Amino acid sequence: MGMRGKSDGPSLGIYFVVRYPDGWKLETFCCNATNDFGHLWYWAELSRRLAKAWALHHDRTPHQLADLLELHYDGFPRGRVTQPVQGSRYCVLNGSNLTKAMGIPRRMVEQAFGIEGRAKWIFDEHEQCTRESRDVVRRTLGIRDQWRCAPDDLFDQISIKVGG
Numbered sequence: 001m002g003m004r005g006k007s008d009g010p011s012l013g014i015y016f017v018v019r020y021p022d023g024w025k026l027e028t029f030c031c032n033a034t035n036d037f038g039h040l041w042y043w044a045e046l047s048r049r050l051a052k053a054w055a056l057h058h059d060r061t062p063h064q065l066a067d068l069l070e071l072h073y074d075g076f077p078r079g080r081v082t083q084p085v086q087g088s089r090y091c092v093l094n095g096s097n098l099t100k101a102m103g104i105p106r107r108m109v110e111q112a113f114g115i116e117g118r119a120k121w122i123f124d125e126h127e128q129c130t131r132e133s134r135d136v137v138r139r140t141l142g143i144r145d146q147w148r149c150a151p152d153d154l155f156d157q158i159s160i161k162v163g164g
Contacts, residue, residue, distance in 0.1 A: 010090065010114040014039055016046060017077040017097075017104045019143050020053050024102040028112045039080075043073035054141045068140045074130045075137035077102070077147060081113045090115045095128030097148045125150070 011030035016039075018027055029042045051065035058065065069075075079094035090113070098104060110116040128150035137143065 010118070012081050012083060012090075013113055014042055014080050015078060015109055015112065016043070017102055018046065018050060019076070019141070019145060020050065021057050024104055024145075026104050026108055026112060028109075030113060039073050039078055044070070047073075050141070057142070065140060069137065072133035072136050074128070075133035075135075077129060079109070079127050080124075081109075081115065081119070084118075089118055089120045092119045092121045093124035093127055094121060095125070095148075095150070096123050097129045099147050101145065102147070 013028055013030040015026060015028045018025060027042075027046055047069040048062070048066045051069060052062040055062040055065055060068075077095060077097035079092055082091045082093060084090050092106070092109065092115075098106070106119075106121060107116060110119045129147065131149045131151075134147065134149045138145075
């Protein structure tokens with residue numbers, strides 16, 4: 001698990017669940033309410049680390065891979081831990097993109113932020129993976145795994161309603 005800005009107690013922050021050559025990993029950035037730089041800022045750093053790891057398995061340089069990944073921060077599952085709204089439960093805004101095959105349960109995300117058992121998971125459309133970015137990431141890195149993404153057109157939305 002990769003962690004940046006780790007705190008000793010409960011923390012706010014952002015997370016990504018990303019695929020490295022050796023498997024899925026939770027990458028977190030803990031912060032407080034005054035230094036939340038957001039997914040784009042953290043993705044710039046994270047995409048360079050991913051590119052470096054994957055370059056060993058490609059004929060492209062880390063720089064070339066990073067350039068291809070740079071605009072696709074919404075290709076992997078991600079979320080945000082926010083201040084408790086009422087009571088003592090933290091909110092984990094997420095796109096509902098985690099799968100069991102990733103091996104990253106919600107509990108692991110809560111542990112990373114020191115909020116285990118004190119979190120309410122809330123679906124947030126903004127945190128969803130987009131199909132376009134997911135597919136670019138998969139194609140660029142040669143990932144065969146599949147994961148959920150937001151429906152990106154009317155046909156997908158109709159298929160979901162009709163197909164169940």
